[in-house]
Amino acid sequence: MKDxxxxxxxxxxxxxxxxxxxxxxxxxxxxxxxxxxxxxDMRRRTPERGARVVAHAWxxxxxxxRLLEDGTRACEELGLDxxxxxxxxxxxxxxxxxxxxxxLCSCYPRMLLGIPPDWYKSRNYRSRMVREPxxxxxxxxxxxxxxxxxxxxDSTADMRYLVLPxxxxxxxxxxxxxxxxxxxxxxxxxxxxxxxxxxx
Amino acid sequence: MAExxxxxxxxxxxxxxxxxxHVRTPYYIRGHTGVIERVxxxxxxxxxxxxxxxxxxxxxxxRVRFMQNEVWPDYRGNPADVVEIEIYQHWLEPA
Numbered sequence: 532m533k534d535x536x537x538x539x540x541x542x543x544x545x546x547x548x549x550x551x552x553x554x555x556x557x558x559x560x561x562x563x564x565x566x567x568x569x570x571x572d573m574r575r576r577t578p579e580r581g582a583r584v585v586a587h588a589w590x591x592x593x594x595x596x597r598l599l600e601d602g603t604r605a606c607e608e609l610g611l612d613x614x615x616x617x618x619x620x621x622x623x624x625x626x627x628x629x630x631x632x633x634x635l636c637s638c639y640p641r642m643l644l645g646i647p648p649d650w651y652k653s654r655n656y657r658s659r660m661v662r663e664p665x666x667x668x669x670x671x672x673x674x675x676x677x678x679x680x681x682x683x684x685d686s687t688a689d690m691r692y693l694v695l696p697x698x699x700x701x702x703x704x705x706x707x708x709x710x711x712x713x714x715x716x717x718x719x720x721x722x723x724x725x726x727x728x729x730x731x
Numbered sequence: 732m733a734e735x736x737x738x739x740x741x742x743x744x745x746x747x748x749x750x751x752x753h754v755r756t757p758y759y760i761r762g763h764t765g766v767i768e769r770v771x772x773x774x775x776x777x778x779x780x781x782x783x784x785x786x787x788x789x790x791x792x793x794r795v796r797f798m799q800n801e802v803w804p805d806y807r808g809n810p811a812d813v814v815e816i817e818i819y820q821h822w823l824e825p826a
Contacts, residue, residue, distance in 0.1 A: 617771060617772065619794075634757050634759070635755060635757060661759065661814050662759075662803055662806075663806075663807070663808075664808070664812070665807075665808050677808070677809055678809065679809070680809050680811045680812055680813070681799075681808065681809065681812045681813075682812075682813050682814075682815060683799075683812075683813070683814040683815070684814075684815050685757065685814060685815065685816040685817075686817070687755050687756070687757060687816055687817045687818070688755050688771075688774070688777070688792055688817035688818075688819065689771065689772075689774045689792060689817065690771055690792075690794070690817055
């Protein structure tokens with residue numbers, strides 16, 4: 532730990548957040564408890580939710596078809612609420628690789644993946660993923676063969692996107708729970724593949 | 732709700748316009764031609780919502796597929812690579 536009691540001034544945006552929050556509380560529009568509960572809610576949403584959906588689709592063919600047809604409804608089947616927005620699920624295959632970006636801001640399937648990583652919001656990722664996806668993916672360590680088509684999804688409006696990664700080989704007969712542990716956040720954004728099972 | 736004018740498979744051109752305000756049509760795609768991939772439903776117009784108006788009538792929203800080769804003249808990759816973007820109807824014209 533490096534921050535051993537060292538004083539650090541608030542940044543511009545931290546100060547703005549504190550000021551706005553205190554004003555809203557002072558004016559009686561929200562309570563401190565409501566703010567804390569909402570932050571807690573956001574933290575509770577983690578990529579394990581998305582991984583559950585993916586593992587269920589890998590093990591249930593009919594569920595997978597429903598998920599690709601209507602992502603929102605299929606998530607509701609698993610008790611996952613995708614409020615007010617429509618979820619579009621896109622499937623990776625040996626022929627097609629899908630990847631998600633929001634060039635305008637940082638639209639992200641928070642209800643399934645939680646808070647987006649900083650790089651997803653960076654100008655670098657947002658401007659380059661649409662223009663040179665193969666180069667950006669290579670920087671993530673993912674080399675896409677030239678014969679594989681790339682579909683970049685620019686999340687510009689009311690839809691949210693989730694990539695259904697390919698199920699790794701060597702996982703035949705695995706339980707959903709074990710499979711879910713192979714499904715990373717990055718594999719559901721499309722900048723990585725699902726983890727390979729450890730070889731013995 | 733505005734009536735949907737396009738169906739999957741239709742060829743459309745994104746208007747080359749530069750209005751001020753909160754616009755959710757990326758600059759890089761304006762003036763380009765693509766194909767309707769799917770109809771997403773109708774949603775209040777975000778340009779109006781940003782002005783604190785109701786955004787009605789709701790605008791049909793489409794996912795439009797563009798060939799990367801057409802969008803970026805110097806694109807390197809598979810010629811079949813695509814970028815798919817959500818675009819509201821009032822930004823599209825038949826092509």
